[in-house]
Amino acid sequence: MQTTILICDDDPIVHESLRLYLTKEGMRLRSAFNGEDGLNIVKKEKPDLVLADVMMPQMTGLELCREIRKFSQVPIMMLTARGEEIDRILGLELGADDYIVKPFSPRELIARIKAVLRRTENHNQTETDSDATDSKKNKLINIGSLHLDLDRYTADYAGTPIEFTKKELDLLSFLCLHPNETFTREKLLEKVWGYEFGGQTRTVDTHIKQIRRKLSEFKVLFNLMTVHGIGYRIDMDKELQQ
Template structure:
């Protein structure tokens, strides 16, 4: 019997939390709701949910701080829920390590689809053991670990999949839409900017591990490519 994925919903508006829980449970998920941000990290440590739906505006501790706190000890998939429309707020959530964001008002069906997409790319089994090595970067698909110059990188599921796609075809230029299809696995409005945020995060993490290494290059008007010269 397939194990039900366990979703933690951190949302202080009861109607929204209850609606999300109902739709997710109808889709076959188990859920638990918290209405305060300062209770999220302890719950994740103790109960080990499979994914967190995290509102930004929360009492106790806002979603940005919660996301940062969770990323300090876990790579659990995180989808941010926000009523803020400013692009910088959306992207800040991704820079802190979120895998996706959804803007309010939203369709509960869209949330379920996003949850399934993020879980799919974080739990996809590999058919065979495969390790990709390009220069000082080693990506292991089985363990889902990446090291740069011997230093381990902590990547979100989305960052891992984007890097895997690009390392599998060095020197090939990938458009944003291609990276959406191959790495993210589904397309929603705003995802092209999400790709830019994930690429920026990958560059920062790689540079922190090996400051002189340049490997993800922007190709003006076309997209991105992986190359170690």
Template sequence: MSNKILIIDDDLNIHEVLRLYFAREDYQLVFAENGSLGLDRFRQEKPDVVILDIMLPIINGWEVCQLIRKDSNVPILMLTSKDTSEDKLMGFDYGADDYVIKPFDPKEIVARVRALLKRVANFSESQSMDTYNQNYNPNVLKAGSITVNYETYEVLVNQKPVELTPKEIQLLFFLLKHPKIVFTRNQLLNKVWGDEYYGETRTVDVHVKRLREKLGDTNGVQLKTVWGVGYKIEVM
């Protein structure tokens, strides 16, 4: 059975371009021209991937993404002309799995969708979890041998509790929510410590160092330094 892709975008030219390129693959496409219709189609069609614009009529893409995330963990790729780093971070905060800026290469979109579907398939095999499982809890993340429960502020490594400070847990949870995404120290300060924090960026370095020491390096998760930029999490 072919995978189903829902494309929510008010630009009909983009519909046709994506239709042309996805036609070469074994995918079923569903289209919507505004946010309201997109949500209806999502509930009716139960797609395997959503490609979502932000500047949409009736209901914008931010709201659509949030509403989808209330019910489903389906992969969402935001395809938009909003190109600032703040926009991209907001997209990931709202639950997007990937973010591509217009104008775009259609072949790249096909490749990214393929990667998202592969990630879901691998996760389903290892976790025995359906993508649309209503018991999905967005406050519990599992990566490698690490489990982070953001509701109870508990962290397990190989099923054993690890003592982390609240801020260390917040930083770990944020990075795990956005694997492979590189964040600068200032971005991490803004997202984890908040707008009102006026301390030095070295605070981030100290917390990263402590996380590495407490979590170890044999748990399938690597907290990497990207020299001259910041930090990212990679799941092996």
């Protein structure tokens, strides 16, 4: 079936320029010029991916992301003309899968869209594959009182829920499953986000920052370390490794 991309942006030029590039990739586009219309299209038509501008009339992209996450895990990429860190943090914390600042390279955007779609397809295939018993072993991660459930995408510490976004939980679980191993930001983008990208890697830093903030009130039995000039790793005692 043809992939459907919903563009939510109040700028007609953005719609036309993206339509030019994305239709060449064989994708079907739907357009909304405000957040409310975008939300209605998501509910009725269930697109494969949503591109949402942060600043829109009637309902902002951040509000749209929050509303969509109440009923759907459709991949969401945030678009914005602003580069403030607060926008990135809010978008990612509300459940956006990625964040790109205007003006952006169409080639970079297409690469990200394809990677998100591949990751979603692979995840769905794994869930429906009856022979994927080995992967199911890593669906539950228990480290002391910290419990990560990748089947339900929930987390808790000794019964107290921790509200991670899907991508935060993906990143944390990946590092937990590879304890004491250092990963560059580029490698984490490839392994967790599903694409190779040699440009801006602040997305990884933003997610790490949010994970640390949410874990800070709990006595987790590992350290989420910054390896300066390289990337990140989780330091964990061998007896705690799953």
